[in-house]
Amino acid sequence: MLGPISIASEELRSLVTAAIEKAVEKGELAAPADGLPKFLIEQPADPTHGDFATNAAMAGARAFRKPPRAIAEAIIANLDLEGTHFDRAEVAGPGFINFFVSDLWFSEVLTRIIAEGENYGRTDYGKGQKVMVEFVSANPTGPMHMGNARGGAIGDGLAAALDGAGYNVTREFLVNDAGNQIEKFARSLEARYLQHFKGEEAVPFPEDGYHGADIIERAEQYIAEHGDDLLNAEETDRKKALVAFSLPKNIEKMKADLARYRIEFDNWFSETTLHESGAVMRAIDELTKRGYTYEKEGAVWYKNIEVQTAALLAQGKTQKQIDLLELKDDVLIRANGFPTYFAADIAYHANKFVDREYVKCINIWGADHHGHVARLKCALDALGVGGDKLDIVLMQLVRLTSNGELVRMSKRSGKAITLSNLLDDVPIDAARFFFNMREPGSQLDFDLDLAVEESKQNPVYYVQYAHARICSIIKNLAAEGVTAQQLTAEQLNILTHNDERELIRTLASFPEEIIAAAKNYDPARLTHFASEAATRFHKFYDSCHVKCGDDALMQARLTLCKASEIAIKNVLAMLKIDAPESM
Numbered sequence: 004m005l006g007p008i009s010i011a012s013e014e015l016r017s018l019v020t021a022a023i024e025k026a027v028e029k030g031e032l033a034a035p036a037d038g039l040p041k042f043l044i045e046q047p048a049d050p051t052h053g054d055f056a057t058n059a060a061m062a063g064a065r066a067f068r069k070p071p072r073a074i075a076e077a078i079i080a081n082l083d084l085e086g087t088h089f090d091r092a093e094v095a096g097p098g099f100i101n102f103f104v105s106d107l108w109f110s111e112v113l114t115r116i117i118a119e120g121e122n123y124g125r126t127d128y129g130k131g132q133k134v135m136v137e138f139v140s141a142n143p144t145g146p147m148h149m150g151n152a153r154g155g156a157i158g159d160g161l162a163a164a165l166d167g168a169g170y171n172v173t174r175e176f177l178v179n180d181a182g183n184q185i186e187k188f189a190r191s192l193e194a195r196y197l198q199h200f201k202g203e204e205a206v207p208f209p210e211d212g213y214h215g216a217d218i219i220e221r222a223e224q225y226i227a228e229h230g231d232d233l234l235n236a237e238e239t240d241r242k243k244a245l246v247a248f249s250l251p252k253n254i255e256k257m258k259a260d261l262a263r264y265r266i267e268f269d270n271w272f273s274e275t276t277l278h279e280s281g282a283v284m285r286a287i288d289e290l291t292k293r294g295y296t297y298e299k300e301g302a303v304w305y306k307n308i309e310v311q312t313a314a315l316l317a318q319g320k321t322q323k324q325i326d327l328l329e330l331k332d333d334v335l336i337r338a339n340g341f342p343t344y345f346a347a348d349i350a351y352h353a354n355k356f357v358d359r360e361y362v363k364c365i366n367i368w369g370a371d372h373h374g375h376v377a378r379l380k381c382a383l384d385a386l387g388v389g390g391d392k393l394d395i396v397l398m399q400l401v402r403l404t405s406n407g408e409l410v411r412m413s414k415r416s417g418k419a420i421t422l423s424n425l426l427d428d429v430p431i432d433a434a435r436f437f438f439n440m441r442e443p444g445s446q447l448d449f450d451l452d453l454a455v456e457e458s459k460q461n462p463v464y465y466v467q468y469a470h471a472r473i474c475s476i477i478k479n480l481a482a483e484g485v486t487a488q489q490l491t492a493e494q495l496n497i498l499t500h501n502d503e504r505e506l507i508r509t510l511a512s513f514p515e516e517i518i519a520a521a522k523n524y525d526p527a528r529l530t531h532f533a534s535e536a537a538t539r540f541h542k543f544y545d546s547c548h549v550k551c552g553d554d555a556l557m558q559a560r561l562t563l564c565k566a567s568e569i570a571i572k573n574v575l576a577m578l579k580i581d582a583p584e585s586m
Contacts, residue, residue: 004127006514007112011055011088012044015102018089019044019059022081031077035066050508053093053101054108060098071098109504110492112511116566117489124513124573129170129521135355136162138367139261140177143253144188145215147260147422149401150369153447155422156438157398158367159266160526163577168521173361175270177351180250181278182344187212189242192249195222196241200234221249260423265431265579277350282358283342286350286386287335295385301338305345308332310381333378349382356388363392365524367443370397396524399446401438410451429454432580436463436533439578442525462534466571467583469537473568474584476549480561485550487561498559502546506539506563510570517577526578533574540567 005013023039026032042059060075067074075094082092088108095101116123138158141147147155159174166172179185191212198206199222208214225233225248233241254271261268277283287303290296295306308330315325335346355364368376376397380390403410403420411419425434433454440462441447459465477487498507513532520528549560572582 004125006124006126006518007108007115007511008046008515009126011104011108014088015044015055015057018082018084018087019057019078019100021083022078023059023063025081026077029081031081032063032067032069032074035063037066039063040066047101050505052095054104054508055089055102056095057100057102058098060094060100064098074098075100106496106499107492109498109507110495112507113495113498113562113566114490114492116510116569117562120569121573121576123569124517124577125167125169126514126518127169128518129165129168131169131171132362133171133173133360134165134363134365135173135175135359135361136165136365136367137175137177138162139266140179141257142179142184143250143257144184144191144213145217145253147257149403149420149422149425150398152264152422152425152434153401153438154367154369154398155261155264155266156435157396157443157526160435160439160529160578161365161367161396161520161524163579164517164520164526164529167517167577170521173269174267175272176268178254178271178273179344180254181274181347185246185250188218188250189246191218192222192225192245193238193242195219196225196233196245199223199226200231217253221245221252224252225249260426263426263431264422265435272351274347274351277347277354278342282354283347283350286353287342287346289386290335290349290382293385293387296335302334303336305333305335305382305385307378307381310385311377314377314381314384345378345382348379349386352379352383352393353386353388356383356392361392363394365394365396367396367398370399370444373397394524396443398443401447401449403449403451405451430463432467433461433463435578435580436466436530439526439530442527462530463580464586466533466537466575467581468586469540470568470571470575470582471584471586472544473540473564473571476544476564477561477568478584480550485557485561487565488558490558490562494555495559495562497556498563500543500547502539502543503560503563506536506543506567509536509539510566513570513574529574529578533571533578536567536571536574540571543567 019042020039023032027034040059040063042057042062044055044057047053047056060071060078063074064071069077072094075098078100079092079094084090084092088104088111090103090105092100092102119125136158138161139147139151139155141151162172162174187209190209191214194206194208194212195218198208212218222245225245229248233244236244258271287296290305291303295310297304297306311328311330312322312325316322333345334343336342352364355361372395376395380393380395383390383393429451437449437454438447453461457464459468480486498504509532513536516528516532520526543563547560549557549564551557551560575582
């Protein structure tokens with residue numbers, strides 16, 4: 004199933020191709036030696052220049068051995084638009100051909116939206132391919148921060164776009180419950196536990212430990228339930244018990260905060276399971292079998308320099324350019340026999356593609372992880388899994404502002420702002436919308452004052468108000484005995500006002516915007532569509548009275564209102580943002 008714009012584009016491509024073939028058959032254009040040249044079908048930025056345009060004439064100048072404008076005129080002369088969604092065509096500039104859709108196209112957009120209802124916007128573009136979006140995956144040793152807040156909104160929005168575009172989507176959170184950070188977590192908990200009984204001066208806190216108040220809170224919670232039963236225990240047993248008590252509580256807090264943020268993961272994947280199942284060692288053994296490891300100083304190393312250099316040379320990079328990257332080999336198994344996080348990461352992604360058979364996996368990472376992207380993708384190539392199946396979306400930082408100034412601390416707690424702090428101060432609808440207002444690779448300024456403002460200056464409020472306004476129009480007319488009738492495309496042809504047409508064009512773009520968001524890994528396209536649809540509706544409402552003296556026109560405009568309500572509600576639903584019926 005294609006969207007209205009894609010359907011029209013495909014129809015137009017067939018019409019132009021048929022016209023060219025007819026012109027060649029009649030001898031008006033020379034028969035091309037290598038088949039018909041490829042050409043583009045696009046939408047002009049200014050609809051006064053046409054609803055669609057093609058460069059077919061310019062693309063065929065060499066093949067047809069004529070000036071582009073003469074080719075364009077031959078194409079138009081042989082066009083058969085009878086019974087199509089196109090009304091007319093004209094030559095523009097050096098040889099562009101602009102096409103104008105018929106009344107039927109606008110009317111059919113509305114009948115389709117009404118017929119599809121809550122499913123409007125969905126297509127089968129992805130053909131049910133199995134894809135995974137892994138996002139947030141915050142370290143479970145402490146609270147989630149602003150990067151996780153933005154990553155959560157982006158990842159969930161991207162997953163929704165992929166689902167809407169017809170992919171079979173899984174949302175996954177990788178729980179890093181193994182490795183160095185857990186050992187650091189254990190040492191931090193142990194220090195706070197012992198300090199409770201012996202005093203801070205008697206028990207030095209680890210220099211690289213976690214200094215947050217949450218560590219103290221977990222230690223105190225353990226003491227409240229179990230007292231001093233670990234005071235005389237062996238260090239290993241004490242740390243193990245404290246982690247076993249605290250880590251599940253941290254993970255449950257994460258789940259609760261994310262659920263509050265309206266994010267539900269299909270899988271919470273434990274890193275520990277990779278070690279327990281032997282998957283990490285199997286991945287290392289496979290790399291060794293393929294000749295990509297060596298031993299040095301009691302550790303097992305991965306030949307990162309060799310693998311990445313070969314890949315970069317194949318991409319056309321010079322050795323001098325590669326040397327500037329200062330590539331280094333990576334440890335897979337430390338001298339103490341414990342695998343590194345990088346080894347586990349390789350095994351984790353092999354698990355995604357080999358064991359669970361995902362055709363594409365998309366990770367949302369902070370921009371500070373950019374150096375790890377090529378390293379991991381190349382390691383998957385070395386393993387024989389295929390690094391090209393893994394895509395990484397690098398997300399830039401968030402700057403919180405208030406009164407035009409940078410905010411670094413929570414207004415309530417006086418500490419670094421966590422996801423939980425943010426949701427205490429900002430409506431969830433605003434948080435989810437604001438974090439998706441710019442593409443992931445752009446730095447985002449989050450205006451805390453604007454996020455709580457109830458005015459048209461607040462983007463999410465502006466969109467929600469448009470939805471509420473439509474619902475109010477429909478409700479008020481119903482109170483007067485006027486309800487929407489099921490109209491035919493012909494009955495909707497009277498919607499010819501420019502603002503009516505502009506609104507319909509915007510509504511028609513929704514399926515394509517979802518596909519573009521999925522293809523480009525850019526859920527900001529969804530918020531942009533929502534804002535554009537709201538703007539077009541407000542403009543339509545201000546210039547075209549729904550309640551008017553013409554019953555036929557009133558019914559047609561009421562249908563347009565209903566179609567607008569459906570599209571706006573659907574895009575807000577994808578973003579998990581409320582669509583209020585009154586405000």
